[in-house]
Amino acid sequence: MNKVFTPVNLGRYTLTNRLVMAPMTRSRAKDDGTPGALAALYYSQRASVGLIIAEGTQPSDDGQGYLTTPGIYTDAHVAGWKKVTEAVHEKGSRFFIQLMHAGRMSHPDNTPHHRQGVAPSAIAPGAPMYTATGMQDIPEPRALSTEEVRQTIQDFRYAARRAIEAGADGVEIHGANGYLIHQFLAPSANTRTDEYGGSIENRARFAIDVAQAIAEEIGADRTGIRLSPGMNMWGIDEGNESEELYRYLTGELNKFGLAYLHIMHMGNEALLSDLRQRWSSNLILNRPSRPREQIGQDVNSGLAELESYGTMVLANPDFVERLKADAPMNEAHREGFFGGTDKFYTDYPVLA
Incomplete structure (x- = not known):
């Protein structure tokens, strides 16, 4: 039997299998950041995987970057996510909410307070962003003061607590894909001269401080983190010390005993081999565009404990059943990825 179908311990939980739904922004929340009316159905449909990691969810008003993304810092947000977590738990899966602060990847027209985005330094990403009035260039962000950096860490801590109140089994810290934590890691986006800029140790400090704060708040065994070593996009350039940076960061994060590292x-x-050696807990591995015939390869080889998948799970609510039956997969429809109604969201067909 393919090992991906076997149970695995992750933090304080035992998952039914080693397949994970990767976090994917769907832009279908209400204007106030409360999960939309179909969110509970959408996630519960896909609960055959052992772990669902929810779409990027802002920990504060400043953390929002895109239109109609969900938050987890108000009572309304908590009430909305409770419907989702209850629906997923009824199907037997576990549910982590990904905490995503967009940082400079934001436009004032997309946020509730319509303020300038914030970032490690006042450096624009040089990229456009979709807004209610169409595509616009992302403006230059405002550099966070040292005290504001510390407050942002507390925003992450508070959002993690609210996620647990909403019934989530844990949270994933989004430290990848060009968003705030990744911006702190990259010298092209971080030219600070305080303790959060300059050296590798200083640029990694924000990610480490966020992880420590959340682990203290909800438990390390309910905390995961996602990283994307070597991803250069939206003006992110990790520089010549990128490999050394991630070796150091992984080693420091490993000291907390987190539930998992999601790469x-x-x-x-x-x-990747070096990071595996430095990480003693669960490794979730996401290989973009991994072909179906290679599903399970990294788990079977022992490189990773779990594997995560995005659009294949998005388009196939019964992803696990289709794998076991060697049944054909639905194709994902890109035109339904962001925003809209139930079309290409909750209406993908399942096996008869």
Whole structure:
């Protein structure tokens, strides 16, 4: 039997299998950040996987970057997510909410307070963003003061607590894909001269402080983190010390005993092997565009404990059943990825 179908311990939980739904922004929340009316159905449909990691969810008003993304810092947000967590738990899966602060990847027209985005430094990403009036260039962000950096860490802590109140089994810290934590890691986005900029140790400090705060708040065994070593996008350039940075960061994070490290793998196999050696807990590995015939390969080889999948789970609510039956997969419809109604959201067909 393919090992991906076997149970695995993750933090304080035992998952029914080693397949994970990767976090994917769907932009279908209400204007106030409360999960939309179909969110509970959408996630519960996909609860055959052992772990669902919810779409990027802002920990504060400043953390929002895109239109109609969900939050987890108000009573309304908590009430909305409770419907989702209850629906997923009824199907037997576990549910982590990904905490995503967009940082400079934001436009004032997309946020509730319509303020300038915040970032490690006042450096624009040089990219456009979709807004209610169409595509607009992302403006230059405002650099966070040292005290504001510390307050942002507390915003993450508070959001993690609210996630648990909403019934989530844990949270994933989004430290990847060009958003705030990744911006702190990259010298192209972080030219600070305080303790959060300059050296590798200083640029990694924000990610480490966020992880420590959340682990203290809800337990390390309910805390995961996602990283994307080597991903250069939206003006992110990790520089010549990128590999050394991630070796250091992984080693420091490993000291907390987190539930998992979730790596979006960009192809550097030697670095991945090094990070595996430095990480003593569960490794969730996401290989973008992994072909179906390779599903389970990293778990079977022992490189990772779990594997995460995005659009294949998005388009196939019964993803696990289709794998076991060697049944054909639905194709994902890109036109339904962001915003809209139930079309290409909760209406993908399942096996008869």
